[in-house]
Structure formats: C-alpha cells, structure tokens
Amino acid sequence: MFEARLWKSLKNESVQCRLCNHFCAIKPGERGRCGVRQNIDGTLYALNYGKIAALNLDPVEKKPLYHFQPGTRTYSLATMGCNLRCAFCQNWTLSQTPAEEGRIEGRDVTPQELVDEAVRVKAASISYTYSEPTIFFELMQDTARLAKRGDCRTSWCPTVS
Structure with a gap:
C-alpha cells in the first residue's frame, strides 16, 4: 500500500x-x-501504486498527440482502475475490474525500474495511458520526475471511448 x-x-x-x-x-x-x-x-x-497492469512499446503516433516526437516509440503503461464509466470502453477489464470486483492486479514495478526499462528499449518517451491516468497519479508523478532527470519525455494520454 x-x-x-x-x-x-x-x-x-x-x-x-x-x-x-x-x-x-x-x-x-x-x-x-x-x-x-x-x-x-x-x-x-x-492500492494500485506500482502495480503495472498494461505495458507496451508503442509508436508515438498511436497517442492523441500532435507533432510530439514523430517517428519515435513511447513506453506506454497503466495500472488498473478508472474514475470514468464509458459505456464502450475498449479497456474495460483493465479499467472497471477494481470498482466492480474489488480486484487489483499488476506486476510490481518501481518508478526507477519503469524509467530504466524505457531507456533500455530506447523509448523516446513514457506515456501514461490505456485508462484515465489520473487514478495512478502518484506513480505517474514519481516516474515523470525520474524520467525528466534521465532526459526522457513523458505524456499523459487518457484513452476514452
């Protein structure tokens, strides 16, 4: 916790x-x-701090960004949970399970491990995405501070239907 x-x-x-x-x-x-x-x-x-439930290396063009590091890859991550209830959520098993079933799953990872892995896979940025990332604010803030020191950009990219 x-x-x-x-x-x-x-x-x-x-x-x-x-x-x-x-x-x-x-x-x-x-x-x-x-x-x-x-x-x-x-x-x-x-309860979701450091419990990464989704992690992918994506082309930055997949994100709702305009001319942000075109042609690069972004290290996309999310925890379970969401404060929205979109009827056609494409990631509902990730976003709604904690509220509906009380279950929070994910791989335990520290902010430093996230930044180190993003650097290792040569991601130009880290994206907080796949749900409404406000709900993992603490992890996002801690990771972004470390990423900035390592010259890795970050983006907040909610995925809403």
Whole structure:
C-alpha cells in the first residue's frame, strides 16, 4: 500500500479524495469511484501504486498527440482502475475490474525500474495511458520526475471511448 496524495481528512475518520472531479467522500474501509483508492483507518491509500497492469512499446503516433516526437516509440503503461464509466470502453477489464470486483492486479514495478526499462528499449518517451491516468497519479508523478532527470519525455494520454 502507498499513502495517496491530494486528499483531506473529514469527520469520523472519513476522507475526501481530491484527485479528480468526483471528490469522493470515502468512509473507513471503503473505496472511491475509481476502485483503487481506499480509506484505511482515516488515511487514503493508492492500492494500485506500482502495480503495472498494461505495458507496451508503442509508436508515438498511436497517442492523441500532435507533432510530439514523430517517428519515435513511447513506453506506454497503466495500472488498473478508472474514475470514468464509458459505456464502450475498449479497456474495460483493465479499467472497471477494481470498482466492480474489488480486484487489483499488476506486476510490481518501481518508478526507477519503469524509467530504466524505457531507456533500455530506447523509448523516446513514457506515456501514461490505456485508462484515465489520473487514478495512478502518484506513480505517474514519481516516474515523470525520474524520467525528466534521465532526459526522457513523458505524456499523459487518457484513452476514452
């Protein structure tokens, strides 16, 4: 478990997640709309931190970007969970399973390992994608800080239907 960022305490050990526009008020033991942020004894935790559920080396042109490093490859990654409920989501098993079934799967990876692997495969950038990446903000922020030091660009590319 990893303590979440961007939340505040409320009365009776409830918390308010301040990560997305839903501003979920979460009682102890419960999760927010995304299914991956849980209140444990008055502290909000990101249950998906470092649990990579999708990882691919993609052409950057696959992303919704305009003239961003054309002709290069981007190291695309995601965790499970999503704060949206798109009726025709192409990645619904990745995005909806935590909220619907409570299950969060993924390979344990550190931000440094992600950056090292992106460099090893000669990716020009790292893309946070395949769902609405706000829900893995902490991992995204930590990885982006390390990537910047290593001269690797990053992009936030939500995949919405």
